Amino acid sequence: MQPFVTVEGAAAPFLLPNLDTDVIMPKTFLKGIDRAGLDRGVFNLLRFGAGGAPEPDFILNRPGYEEARFLVVGPNFGCGSSREHAVWGLAQLGIRALIGTSFAGIFDDNCRNNGLLTISLDPAVVARIAAVVAQPETNRLHIDLPAEVVTLAATGEAAAFEIEPLRKEALLRGLDAVGTTLAEADAIRAFEVRHRAENPWLA
Amino acid sequence: MAGPRTLYDKIVDAHTVRALDDKGRVLLYVDRTILNEYTSPQAFSGLRERGCKVWNPAAALMVVDHVNPTTPRRTADMPDAGAARQAAYFAQNARDFGIELIDVLDPRQGIEHVVAPEQGLVLPGMVVAAGDSHTTSYAALGALGFGIGTSDIEHYLATQTLVYRRLKTMRITLHGVPGLGVTAKDMVMEVIRRIGADGAVGHAVEFDGPALSALSVEERMTLANMIVEAGARGAVMTPDTKVFRYIEGRPRAPRGPLWDRALAAWTVLTSDPGARFDRSFALDVGEVAPMVTWGTSPDQAAPVAGRVPAPEAEGDAARRCAAERALAYMDLRPGTPLDAIPISHAFIGSCTNARIEDLRDAARVLAGRTVAPGVRAIVVPGSTAVRAQAEAEGVAEIFRQAGFEWRQSGCSMCLAMNDDVLAPGDRCASSTNRNFEGRQGAGARTHLMSPAMVAAAAVTGRITDVRRLAAPARKPEPCSLS
Numbered sequence: 001m002q003p004f005v006t007v008e009g010a011a012a013p014f015l016l017p018n019l020d021t022d023v024i025m026p027k028t029f030l031k032g033i034d035r036a037g038l039d040r041g042v043f044n045l046l047r048f049g050a051g052g053a054p055e056p057d058f059i060l061n062r063p064g065y066e067e068a069r070f071l072v073v074g075p076n077f078g079c080g081s082s083r084e085h086a087v088w089g090l091a092q093l094g095i096r097a098l099i100g101t102s103f104a105g106i107f108d109d110n111c112r113n114n115g116l117l118t119i120s121l122d123p124a125v126v127a128r129i130a131a132v133v134a135q136p137e138t139n140r141l142h143i144d145l146p147a148e149v150v151t152l153a154a155t156g157e158a159a160a161f162e163i164e165p166l167r168k169e170a171l172l173r174g175l176d177a178v179g180t181t182l183a184e185a186d187a188i189r190a191f192e193v194r195h196r197a198e199n200p201w202l203a
Numbered sequence: 204m205a206g207p208r209t210l211y212d213k214i215v216d217a218h219t220v221r222a223l224d225d226k227g228r229v230l231l232y233v234d235r236t237i238l239n240e241y242t243s244p245q246a247f248s249g250l251r252e253r254g255c256k257v258w259n260p261a262a263a264l265m266v267v268d269h270v271n272p273t274t275p276r277r278t279a280d281m282p283d284a285g286a287a288r289q290a291a292y293f294a295q296n297a298r299d300f301g302i303e304l305i306d307v308l309d310p311r312q313g314i315e316h317v318v319a320p321e322q323g324l325v326l327p328g329m330v331v332a333a334g335d336s337h338t339t340s341y342a343a344l345g346a347l348g349f350g351i352g353t354s355d356i357e358h359y360l361a362t363q364t365l366v367y368r369r370l371k372t373m374r375i376t377l378h379g380v381p382g383l384g385v386t387a388k389d390m391v392m393e394v395i396r397r398i399g400a401d402g403a404v405g406h407a408v409e410f411d412g413p414a415l416s417a418l419s420v421e422e423r424m425t426l427a428n429m430i431v432e433a434g435a436r437g438a439v440m441t442p443d444t445k446v447f448r449y450i451e452g453r454p455r456a457p458r459g460p461l462w463d464r465a466l467a468a469w470t471v472l473t474s475d476p477g478a479r480f481d482r483s484f485a486l487d488v489g490e491v492a493p494m495v496t497w498g499t500s501p502d503q504a505a506p507v508a509g510r511v512p513a514p515e516a517e518g519d520a521a522r523r524c525a526a527e528r529a530l531a532y533m534d535l536r537p538g539t540p541l542d543a544i545p546i547s548h549a550f551i552g553s554c555t556n557a558r559i560e561d562l563r564d565a566a567r568v569l570a571g572r573t574v575a576p577g578v579r580a581i582v583v584p585g586s587t588a589v590r591a592q593a594e595a596e597g598v599a600e601i602f603r604q605a606g607f608e609w610r611q612s613g614c615s616m617c618l619a620m621n622d623d624v625l626a627p628g629d630r631c632a633s634s635t636n637r638n639f640e641g642r643q644g645a646g647a648r649t650h651l652m653s654p655a656m657v658a659a660a661a662v663t664g665r666i667t668d669v670r671r672l673a674a675p676a677r678k679p680e681p682c683s684l685s
């Protein structure tokens with residue numbers, strides 16, 4: 001996993017509430033057995049027209065936003081299907097962090113497992129950030145994970161955010177959760193023996 | 204832990220290997236998973252790269268359901284190359300990692316959330332996490348169920364655990380007596396409409412109340428299944444004698460003395476009196492009418508007697524904008540009566556509403572009636588076992604005589620990953636759970652409703668209040684078949 005420490009780049013506002021993972025990654029991109037080519041799938045039906053040409057009006061196709069590293073999003077972003085393809089695609093597109101008021105649970109966990117930072121802030125703060133980055137000239141953000149601060153590069157306005165210490169540590173170091181947990185195999189085995197003794201019908 | 208506890212907390216406590224911090228992160232032991240062919244391949248590839256085995260292959264079940272065709276004649280052929288590759292890799296993973304596979308030709312095949320309870324794989328008090336958001340369905344059996352992504356499937360397969368964060372709790376109490384024609388689907392759609400598509404985000408939902416007790420286990424599955432559309436990150440329900448009766452004798456259920464021991468343990472699975480929930484919501488199901496969605500989010504719904512709402516009625520700017528966008532996508536005008544909306548397709552299927560009781564409900568409406576001209580009507584049973592039962596009961600014949608296509612089992616047009624895809628502009632009355640943009644096909648329009656409501660729409664050709672279709676138009680033909 002790519003570590004996240006400080007990242008600077010353009011942020012694209014996309015504020016629709018309850019944006020679901022069917023829209024983020026349409027089903028036609030779910031037929032693989034690997035993770036290849038999912039960058040093309042992100043918002044595919046919105047980003048590209050019928051012939052495959054970019055839709056000029058879509059935010060990620062507008063001048064100044066093609067290389068966006070961050071999305072500023074509406075409440076409950078990533079709701080619906082558990083498909084992690086949505087997060088793989090966003091990461092492949094170069095998106096490193098999402099800033100919003102709330103994130104859907106499975107999607108948020110998928111972000112955690114792929115080194116994407118999700119930042120939850122008060123609606124007024126998200127609205128302010130969205131308003132400033134809506135202009136291409138002022139769309140740069142600086143995110144400092146160790147300090148837990150996001151800064152609007154153009155105005156210098158800064159907002160503090162909170163992140164769980166464990167999640168922060170994993171992001172900073174690019175830690176792999178499976179490797180970390182496998183180090184606890186003995187504890188899991190001991191638990192399992194007890195759990196099966198108490199619930200013998202589970203064995 | 205001192206003090207009264209919720210059922211959710213009891214299940215989490217009983218599965219905590221150890222606390223990982225003082226903020227609610229725990230290493231959570233997971234009892235079971237069910238794997239499907241489209242969210243699992245990369246997890247198995249990850250295990251291969253690590254050179255890692257599956258911790259307990261017997262605790263998993265693999266079911267092909269999302270990409271298989273549902274054409275009336277059962278075939279293992281996958282016309283789509285991607286689907287064929289997924290199915291082949293799935294079978295290879297089952298072999299290489301020693302996990303039981305239910306493939307397309309297996310008489311137990313079906314949608315994973317229908318199959319797992321049928322097989323007795325899900326038992327009260329369990330934690331079941333699976334690579335599909337509707338894993339919340341298992342709350343109906345007294346288990347804590349929740350969906351996970353592919354990375355967490357890999358984590359589960361390698362370690363039998365998840366790095367889990369304890370959720371806040373929300374109690375949803377159902378009381379009152381439902382009116383005629385009102386189903387569990389209508390109840391959960393009304394809950395979602397009232398609390399919003401993000402109304403339960405970050406929460407584990409416990410359903411309770413006398414109106415819940417009155418529901419069958421299958422109806423409870425519909426509730427638990429669809430509460431994820433309000434953002435619930437997990438769900439639980441107290442298991443009762445209906446649940447125990449449902450489970451007893453199923454292939455993977457305990458037997459003999461083990462059954463008695465299990466029963467004794469299961470009967471104490473309930474929230475303590477006075478247990479504190481972070482949030483509570485109550486619904487008088489007597490106030491619920493048959494529901495229909497008009498938009499592209501499951502909370503954009505209304506009673507069928509209502510009208511398409513005006514976006515200006517929405518509280519904040521973002522929701523107004525979302526409603527405007529939804530109406531444009533759905534090609535609907537504010538003020539249009541919902542029951543004046545013509546449909547081109549009717550679909551009965553999905554893990555929300557394709558169990559035997561759902562099919563019987565629809566068949567009661569369809570008996571002696573026929574699908575309206577110009578409507579293509581499809582029924583896809585939730586499992587091959589449900590299909591067989593419906594054939595034995597004569598329910599299948601009612602569907603066929605009404606003009607429905609009687610299909611094999613799978614997810615089919617619920618997410619349209621197989622060849623059952625709507626064309627742009629098609630409008631479908633659907634017993635499924637998601638009306639997202641493009642869900643049933645790019646540019647296709649979905650109206651969610653109960654199976655009986657889909658049947659009513661199919662025979663009239665437009666969205667219809669099922670309560671207005673009184674007795675069948677003519678006596679149903681007897682179901683004696685060659």
Ligand code: SF4
Pocket residue numbers: 269314315316335337552553554555613614617618636
């Ligand atoms: S029926 Fe639909 S919601 Fe259920 S598992 Fe299949 S695709 Fe998902």
